[in-house]
Amino acid sequence: MNTYKKLLAYFRTQERIAVALGVRQPSISQWKGVIPVKHAKTIERLTNGDIAAIDVVSDYDLHNNK
Known part of the structure; x- marks a missing residue:
């Protein structure tokens, strides 16, 4: 599941x-x-770390470097 989901x-x-x-x-x-x-x-702060900032960045990079 990606970070947006x-x-x-x-x-x-x-x-x-x-x-x-x-x-x-x-x-x-x-x-x-x-x-x-x-x-x-x-x-990351709003979700108390349930969604890590690094995961958001990784998903963004994956999507934009295709």
Whole structure:
């Protein structure tokens, strides 16, 4: 399971992710399954380490280096 799917499972909706990150829901929708690296540390903190920043970065790198 990639980190976006884990994040969605953790928060259950894109709206809850958006509120937690202080962004609007359409921003989350535009991610298309890949979390921008700039949110990595915040996500790690918000999920109490359940989703590690390094995993967010790794998924982002994998997606963008195809």
